[in-house]
Amino acid sequence: MLTQTPKGTKDILPIESYKWQYIESQIAKVCTNFGYKEIRTPVFEHTELFQRGVGDTTDIVQKEMYTFLDKGNRSISLRPEGTAGVVRSYIENGMSSQPQPVKLYYNISAYRYEKMAKGRYREFHQFGVEAFGSKGPSIDVEIISLISLFFESLGLKDVGLNINSIGCPVCRKAYNEKLMNYFRPSLEKLCGLCNNRFERNPLRIIDCKEEKCKSITSGAPAILDNLCGECKEHFEGLKKGLDNLGIAYNIDKNIVRGLDYYTKTVFEFISENVGTQGTICGGGRYDGLVEACGGPSTPAIGFGLGIERLLMEMESQGVPIPLPQEVEIYIATIGEIADTYAGKLVYELRKRQIPAEKDLLQKSLKAQMKYADKLGAKYTIVLGDDEIKNNKATLKSMKNGEQIEVALDNIHEEIINRR
Ligand code: ATP
Ligand code: MG
Numbered sequence: 001m002l003t004q005t006p007k008g009t010k011d012i013l014p015i016e017s018y019k020w021q022y023i024e025s026q027i028a029k030v031c032t033n034f035g036y037k038e039i040r041t042p043v044f045e046h047t048e049l050f051q052r053g054v055g056d057t058t059d060i061v062q063k064e065m066y067t068f069l070d071k072g073n074r075s076i077s078l079r080p081e082g083t084a085g086v087v088r089s090y091i092e093n094g095m096s097s098q099p100q101p102v103k104l105y106y107n108i109s110a111y112r113y114e115k116m117a118k119g120r121y122r123e124f125h126q127f128g129v130e131a132f133g134s135k136g137p138s139i140d141v142e143i144i145s146l147i148s149l150f151f152e153s154l155g156l157k158d159v160g161l162n163i164n165s166i167g168c169p170v171c172r173k174a175y176n177e178k179l180m181n182y183f184r185p186s187l188e189k190l191c192g193l194c195n196n197r198f199e200r201n202p203l204r205i206i207d208c209k210e211e212k213c214k215s216i217t218s219g220a221p222a223i224l225d226n227l228c229g230e231c232k233e234h235f236e237g238l239k240k241g242l243d244n245l246g247i248a249y250n251i252d253k254n255i256v257r258g259l260d261y262y263t264k265t266v267f268e269f270i271s272e273n274v275g276t277q278g279t280i281c282g283g284g285r286y287d288g289l290v291e292a293c294g295g296p297s298t299p300a301i302g303f304g305l306g307i308e309r310l311l312m313e314m315e316s317q318g319v320p321i322p323l324p325q326e327v328e329i330y331i332a333t334i335g336e337i338a339d340t341y342a343g344k345l346v347y348e349l350r351k352r353q354i355p356a357e358k359d360l361l362q363k364s365l366k367a368q369m370k371y372a373d374k375l376g377a378k379y380t381i382v383l384g385d386d387e388i389k390n391n392k393a394t395l396k397s398m399k400n401g402e403q404i405e406v407a408l409d410n411i412h413e414e415i416i417n418r419r
Contacts, residue, residue, distance in 0.1 A: 006122070023311070026154060030150045038107070041086060045085055047067050052084075054083075057200050059209075064113050066078040082304055087289055088293060090104075095132065107127050108125065120275060124308050128302055132290065141244075148161070163252070166223050166256055166284075179220060189216060191210045222253035224251070261286040266283070273317070327376060328355050331345055331381055332368040333382075333383045334382065345358075354412055379398065380395075381394060
């Protein structure tokens with residue numbers, strides 16, 4: 001136990017972390033281009049926020065949350081997703097009085113007590129955005145196009161986009177009745193949770209992952225065929241907007257998404273490469289949530305994109321990830337005077353943004369050169385007493401073996417000129 005991460009978690013080691021840094025830098029770029037600003041909220045919140053914000057009838061709240069009492073007897077939960085915390089912050093910080101829309105993005109770890117499977121962890125990471133204050137479909141289109149350009153910037157191709165509308169409280173009311181009439185004769189065959197959902201939120205039944213429920217839900221009436229006029233118009237606007245940008249999509253009447261608070265637009269980006277569910281990114285509109293959490297009535301839309309699944313997809317598609325900046329120069333030394341001199345030299349090089357290394361283990365010259373090779377250093381020099389006395393050394397390219405004589409106090413310029 002002492003030397004094992006808890007189930008469902010993993011270290012991100014240096015051989016992987018540069019990939020994460022790359023993805024994070026692409027996220028920052030695309031979000032800046034779209035005018036979304038970063039927000040950072042706490043890893044834990046009051047449990048109540050998720051019960052309200054994610055929804056009492058969801059799998060997340062019913063089965064998957066890490067909830068505990070803190071020493072002050074408060075019920076606290078680790079965040080299972082990003083939206084609820086951002087909504088809380090929007091309300092708490094009075095963002096509704098800022099110019100609308102308020103466009104935010106985040107890059108977070110999230111926690112769910114889940115059964116382990118491919119692409120399913122207990123600690124995982126999400127990139128997400130939330131946009132508040134705009135109710136028309138053009139912001140839905142903007143958000144979907146942001147994801148699409150993000151994938152493009154990474155070199156990903158053919159990630160499928162599925163869209164649906166799950167209506168608003170108006171059309172949902174009539175639809176729920178239809179749905180209840182459909183499910184009522186089969187209640188005994190549905191799982192316990194779905195029986196519970198039947199009264200509280202029958203739409204949730206359609207999202208149940210239990211096999212016995214799935215076979216019954218497959219014939220259920222679809223909300224998309226039962227939208228009110230306003231929701232229908234919104235969905236038409238969404239499709240037009242996507243067509244306008246040339247973004248391809250499928251309409252999937254079965255997407256209801258795992259969270260309670262979605263209204264109108266819901267969407268998923270999917271791929272076969274990322275595990276059983278196949279979802280890399282899920283999102284949608286949640287026009288009722290800000291008000292349900294105690295804020296002013298505010299339309300809003302957002303998505304969450306799993307970074308682990310994104311990496312799986314990138315690997316499957318074989319898209320290249322730029323390698324991290326390697327060591328540019330290794331200063332090998334012979335003797336104590338050279339070692340002291342090299343200490344100052346690497347410091348001066350690093351000051352000029354040149355990644356430089358020297359020996360730290362009193363290795364032999366041969367071992368130092370071997371190590372420089374392992375580090376992937378582009379250049380090496382060997383310093384002894386003579387080199388220091390004459391202010392001269394031989395700069396050797398490890399790539400092509402080229403050797404040139406350089407002044408010790410001018411190495412940085414030689415390197416910069418050769419970049
Ligand atoms: P799934 O259908 O896979 O359970 P979900 O509907 O629970 O997904 P969301 O809550 O919408 O997922 O989260 C958005 C994204 O976060 C998912 O599309 C996925 O990429 C990622 N994600 C969700 N749960 C996990 C997990 N346990 N491990 C890794 N990634 C996850
Ligand atoms: Mg899930």
